[in-house]
Amino acid sequence: xxxxxxxxxxxxxxxxxxxxxxxxxxxxxxxxxxxxxxxxxxxxxxxxxxxxxxxxxxxxxxxxxxxxxxxxxxxxxxxxxxxxxxxxxxxxxxxxxxxxxxxxxxxxxxxxxxxxxxxxxxxxxxxxxxxxxxxxxxxxxxxxxxxxxxxxxxxxxxxxxxxxxxxxxxxxxxxxxxxxxxxxxxxxxxxxxxxxxxxxxxxxxxxxxxxxxxxxxxxxxxxxxxxxxxxxxxxxxxxx
Amino acid sequence: xxxxxxxxxxxxxxxxxxxxxxxxxxxxxxxxxxxxxxxxxxxxxxxxxxxxxxxxxxxxxxxxxxxxxxxxxxxxxxxxxxxxxxxxxxxxxxxxxxxxxxxxxxxxxxxxxxxxxxxxxxxxxxxxxxxxxxxxxxxxxxxxxxxxxxxxxxxxxxxxxxxxxxxxxxxxxxxxxxxxxxxxxxxxxxxxxxxxxxxxxxxxxxxxxxxxxxxxxxxxxxxxxxxxxxxxxxxxxxxxxxxxxxxxxxxxxxxxxxxxxxxxxxxxxxxxxxxxxxxxxxxxxxxxxxxxxxxxxxxxxxxxxxxxxx
Numbered sequence: 001x002x003x004x005x006x007x008x009x010x011x012x013x014x015x016x017x018x019x020x021x022x023x024x025x026x027x028x029x030x031x032x033x034x035x036x037x038x039x040x041x042x043x044x045x046x047x048x049x050x051x052x053x054x055x056x057x058x059x060x061x062x063x064x065x066x067x068x069x070x071x072x073x074x075x076x077x078x079x080x081x082x083x084x085x086x087x088x089x090x091x092x093x094x095x096x097x098x099x100x101x102x103x104x105x106x107x108x109x110x111x112x113x114x115x116x117x118x119x120x121x122x123x124x125x126x127x128x129x130x131x132x133x134x135x136x137x138x139x140x141x142x143x144x145x146x147x148x149x150x151x152x153x154x155x156x157x158x159x160x161x162x163x164x165x166x167x168x169x170x171x172x173x174x175x176x177x178x179x180x181x182x183x184x185x186x187x188x189x190x191x192x193x194x195x196x197x198x199x200x201x202x203x204x205x206x207x208x209x210x211x212x213x214x215x216x217x218x219x220x221x222x223x224x225x226x227x228x229x230x231x232x233x234x235x236x237x238x239x240x
Numbered sequence: 241x242x243x244x245x246x247x248x249x250x251x252x253x254x255x256x257x258x259x260x261x262x263x264x265x266x267x268x269x270x271x272x273x274x275x276x277x278x279x280x281x282x283x284x285x286x287x288x289x290x291x292x293x294x295x296x297x298x299x300x301x302x303x304x305x306x307x308x309x310x311x312x313x314x315x316x317x318x319x320x321x322x323x324x325x326x327x328x329x330x331x332x333x334x335x336x337x338x339x340x341x342x343x344x345x346x347x348x349x350x351x352x353x354x355x356x357x358x359x360x361x362x363x364x365x366x367x368x369x370x371x372x373x374x375x376x377x378x379x380x381x382x383x384x385x386x387x388x389x390x391x392x393x394x395x396x397x398x399x400x401x402x403x404x405x406x407x408x409x410x411x412x413x414x415x416x417x418x419x420x421x422x423x424x425x426x427x428x429x430x431x432x433x434x435x436x437x438x439x440x441x442x443x444x445x446x447x448x449x450x451x452x453x454x455x456x457x458x459x460x461x462x463x464x465x466x467x468x469x470x471x472x473x474x475x476x477x478x479x480x481x482x483x484x485x486x487x488x489x490x491x492x493x494x495x496x497x498x499x500x501x502x503x504x505x506x507x508x509x510x511x512x513x514x515x516x517x518x519x520x521x522x523x524x525x526x527x528x529x530x531x532x533x534x535x536x537x538x539x540x541x542x543x544x545x546x547x548x549x550x
Contacts, residue, residue, distance in 0.1 A: 140323030147288060147398075148339050148388070149315035162329050 005230035008222035015219050019043055019212060030208040038197040038209040043216060050193040050220065053111065053183045057118030058176055065123045065175070066168065069130025070156065084127060091124040096182050100189045114186030114193075121182050122175040129171020133164035166232065173228040180221040184213065194220065241266045242287060242396070242430065247296035249282055249452075256282040258452035259296070264430055265445065269422045272432045273439040273475070274449035280432045283449070284398050287430070288317045300396070315339050318389030318397035318427075322404045324381050326373035332358075332384050333369040339392040357387040361417065379410035383417070390421075399431040403438065415442060436476060440464075440484055448472045461488050486514035489550045495531055495540030505530045510539045514550045517542045 020043065026036035071077055072084040096117040103113035137160050145155045161168075184195030194217045201209030242264040249257040257279045264270040272280040285291045286298050289310040298305045305313055326335050334341075336357055337350040345353070355365040361383040373381060382402060389397055399418075403411040419442060422429055433439055439446055440460050447457040448471075456468040464485055467473035476484065492510045494517070506524040508516055510531040520529045521544060533539040 138323070138325070138328075140321060140325035141327060142325075143290070143321055143323070144319070144325030144385075144388075145327070147290060147314055147319035147321070149311045149313070149342055150338075151311050154342070159327060159329075 005226040008219065008226040012216070012219040012223040015216060016043055016047060019216070026208040026212070030206075033206050033208050035206065036208045038200065038212050040200070041192065041196070043194075043212075046192065046194050046196060046213075047216065047220065049191075050180070050183055050195075050217075053114060053118065053186060053191060053193055054176065054179045054224075057115050057122055057183075058172075058179055061119050061122035061175055061179070062126055062172055064119070065126025065171070066130050068123075069127050069134065069168075070161075072127075072131055073134040074152075084131070088124055088127060091120050094120075096121050096185050097188065100185065104189055109190040111186070111191045113189040114183065114191040117185070118179050118182055122179045125171045125174040125178065126168070129168050129174070130164070133167035133171075134160055136167070137163045169228075169232045173225065173232055176228055177221050177225045180224050181217065184217045241299075241301055242428070243299040243302075244283065244286075245297050245299065247283070247286065247293045247298060249279075249286070249291065249294050255452050257293070260449075260452065260454055262447055262454050262457060264428065264447075267426050267428055268445045269419070269429045269442055270431070270445040270447060271439040271443035272430065272447050272449060273434070273436065273443075275434055275475075277451075278449040279452040280449050281400055282452075284400055284430060284432045287396070287398055288314045288319055290314075311342075315342055315392060316394050316396075318392075318394040320382075320385050320389045320397065320399040320402045322401040324378075324385045324405075326376075326381055326384060326388070328373050330373075331369065332371050332373070332376070335373065335384060336387045336391050338388060343392055353391060354387075357390055360390075360421070361387050363387075377410075378406050379414060382406060382410075382414060386414075386418075386421075390425075395427060397427050397429045399429065401433055402431065404433070404435075411438075418442060436478055436484075440476075440488060448475060461485075464488070483515055483518075486518060486547060486550045489514045491517040491529070491531055491542050492540060494546045494549055495542045496546065498530065498538045498541045505541075507532050510534075514542075514547055518544075518547055 020037070023037040027033075030036055068080075068084045068087070072081040074080070099117035099120055100113045103116045107113055107116070141159060141163070142155065145159045150158065183191075183193050184198060186193050187195030187199040194213050197209040197213030198217075201207060201211075201213065242262075244260045244262040247257050247260040249255075260279065260283055262283070272283060274280045282291055286293055287300065287305065289305055292306065300313075327338065330338075333351070333354045336354045337345075340350045340353060354369060358365040358368055363380065363383055368380075368384075373384070376384065385402070389399075403414050406414065415438060418429070418431075421427075431442060443460050445457065446460045446463055448455045448463065448469075450471050456463055456472045463472060464476055464481060467476060478484075490510070491508060491512045491514055494514055495510075505526050505528055506520045507530050508520045510533050512531075517529050521527065528541055528543040530538050531540040531542065
């Protein structure tokens, strides 16, 4: 039970270390390919830049999502709720590739357009989880908190956020997994990541590279999901 | 002392209070009685500024409540609600200590106060202080709710249908507990209810409301005997006005000398109500009942016809 969440992480690590040695295997699987193993950059370097991309987008996404979610649920924040709803609708409707396509002419190739797309995409689940979780705090508890003489800030930090924390963390977990999977798209705009072998494989007609990039991206998403799941569970268990 | 002066409030188009004038004397156990929509909860929640009036003012010891910042005001006023609203992520001790913590008491003083209040509400501190609210029964949770409201030793306690969600036995136990707490602490208590029995058994001052107005205010017995409005009579009567009158007097106030009471007569404590005396007579099929003082000695005799004086 304790080890189960670590299993995907272990699998990802094993794949990362084993893949550079699997050249002959891929050669046998894809006999038509001249260069069966992606060697332009090490998989470890690609993983690190992928992880950086995810972290660099997740932090602003969490801050924006939780911040907007809190602002939208404050009493008397009607306009705020409208803005948040509009943002959610926009982020839902536009796929990340489209955001990258729109961003590239404005900010150029590289990491920036990918970051913009990732932040847009990862904010949504956090925002949704935050507004949903804050709405589930019982009105009697809020009434008692107000009646006890808590200021709005004290209510937020001592009562509302602690009670809403488990679903918000679950939303962060969803956002993280989404970000890992979506970050691969960043390779389209030239960001170095686990999507790079996929794009390079597609461009050069090399299916072996596509498989290598896809397997690592998928396993990394599983690993992040497992690790964050292990983090979220003890938190929700401590607040029955 | 709490004073409402011409207080009006409407929500959207609906009028909740249509000019309320009411005085709650210092140290009273005042009950606001009325049906739903009478405006009684709205009135109560104006005292700690959970609702602000559209017009008129609410005075606490002569001072307009609007003159003070709402959080500071609320920390001086105990507040108990039907839904209890214990903070589910905090222990019983942390819940009770909520207001003292807001006031910046040190931990030692808070811990001592928590144990004192648990004892006052007849809960063993060692067994309860570290429990989570989910581990409490409804009655225990509301005892903690009352303890939390009393924690910072407020002069005034506001209670909004506090026992409405509890079963009959638990409700009665907590009602007796509140009467005892009121007698022991002398705090001004304002309780809102739609339950006539509850109102009559607890109130030293009874205020009946309907349609956002005060219909009548006074000692419960005066309202029973001389209702100023047909709606007051209808509400208080409920087909049981005789029994209600009986439940407002002590058996001792109806008693004559013991004389040579037959040993077979039933016994009740002298502090019991006239209603208890009638119940004891009916139960034993006897025409009189003997009152016993605290030491268990006969202190008087109530005969069936004595009850007519109630």
